[in-house]
Amino acid sequence: MARLGGFLLLGAAILVTVEVIGRSSHLFVISLGTELATYALAVAATWSLAYVVFERAHVRVDVLAQRLPPLPKALLDLLALASLAAVGAVLASGGIEMFTTSLRLASKSNTTLGMPLVIPHGAWTFGLIWFTAVSLFRLVQGAMAIARHDYAEAARISAAPSADDEVEDAIADTEQRLSRDDAA
Template sequence: MFRSLEWLSHRAMHVAGWCYLGITLLITFDIIARRLMGFSTEATTEVTGYLMAIGMSWGMAGTLFERGHVRIDVLVQKLPLKVRVWLHMASLLALLVSTAFFVYGACSLARDSWALGATDLSTLRMPMVVPQGLWAAGLALLLLTVVAMAVRSLRQLVGGEADAMDRMLMARTYEDEAAETLEAVAEAQAGMHVPADAQATGVTR
């Protein structure tokens, strides 16, 4: 389950990226249309708002797997490992409770919009259940991710794998960022090299 959620969460981050790209394209088109063609879509504000909410919620689970959420952990990093892991667990349980609250609220909102047949005020008259349902789906994915991490963390605590739990939940450090940057540079450089057999046959990428 953990690996499946990790795979799904990273795919959801791709969706989030496309949402933000869509926001950029819609705003750019609307500006050009108003300046050069004298008209506006009259729905850009609403649609970009939906895309921003969906992109945010669909990207949160993957960001949690990558330890990318902001954490104020200056003191936590200086504490002994035996104390640190319990603080990790406490923060994870707090995240579980708050995320469950958000999921309940989002699902209730989408359900009410479905029951009332609510639509937005733009010219699209989009049913509100569509963006609200997609927004709630991203939050639900985050909730499942938090549950999976809590279960794994508990197993690691019981099994005496405090180091593994700490690595999974500790916020990213500057060493992590530097190592990831160097790895990306190395991969880019490797991709620029032409294989020897390709050079022998005169084939290039």
Template sequence: MKPDLLNRLHAGAERIAGAAIRAGGVLMLAAALLVAFDVTMRKLFNVTLGGADELAGYAFAIATSWSFAFVLLKRGNVRIDALYMHLPQRLCAVLDFLAVLALGTFAIVLARHGYDVMAYSWSIGARSNSSLQVPLWAPQLAWWAGLALYVVTLCLLLLRSCTLLVAGRFEQVHEMLGARTAEEEAAEEATQARERDLRQGTRFAGAQS
């Protein structure tokens, strides 16, 4: 596969993952507002909406799976890197690849069984054991969609890192898969702070004019 095509696919995965995590954030905010409203109604008027906790649980599960791809692309996975940081770059690149390969294997197994659960719920018309009687396949499908996006993103990263390893571009493998160093995190935070200050300065200048 051509590098240019892989780069475009990687950029597309980043856009989709960004949209997914924003949608997950909206879901979590909606769930928090719903629970807060339900608690307030019960406290003040002794009335409950019913099912707020159930819907919040669905929202949490869906938002979690929708965040997996974004965290992977931003190298946000937690790693124990006390020894890793002192290894040669070539060995680090190989370890990064093996780590993502192991993660991808687990994700494929999880997505496969998640699909089986969703398909079974659909086939028997399963509904939640609550007053809402939610068709279970619907939240399960949304949850599984996040897993599917995660698996596709993992496969794309593995394919792209393979081409980089063969070409001996170990630094780029680290930039794509490796654990972030403290210096990289500090540089990213500084860049975000400068961009935020620039946006605030632009808005202030617009208000002045």
């Protein structure tokens, strides 16, 4: 979903570029790129949220947490995941309400395109629901690791990566690329 969101953003950038060039050269006056780009940005943003949770790419200022013993640190990481899931649930609830209203009223955009709003609202809401589901899944995984007293696994699931983790990942990626290059 994150890759599809990335392609949506790339497509939106191309549409807006074509539209700007077309307007400045007076080739066409119609404006579809901006509307589609707005939908693409909203969908890409929500579709990438779950990926960020799964990859532990969320940003947290955890100067204090880094100095805590493993159990309190793991519990704070779990609290952060629970907070993400709660925010996702609130947003998904609002998205579902908006989607059902668009569906019930057969709403269309007030533009030349006249897009049925149920399409972008549905894609956006699906991203929010998926984000919430992934957050809850990771929350349960983290809680199970803590219950087993496996704090390293709990950190691997729910903690934001430390600078040392990022360095280790970069070294591992480099070693993989080098071994692939040597094999080729």
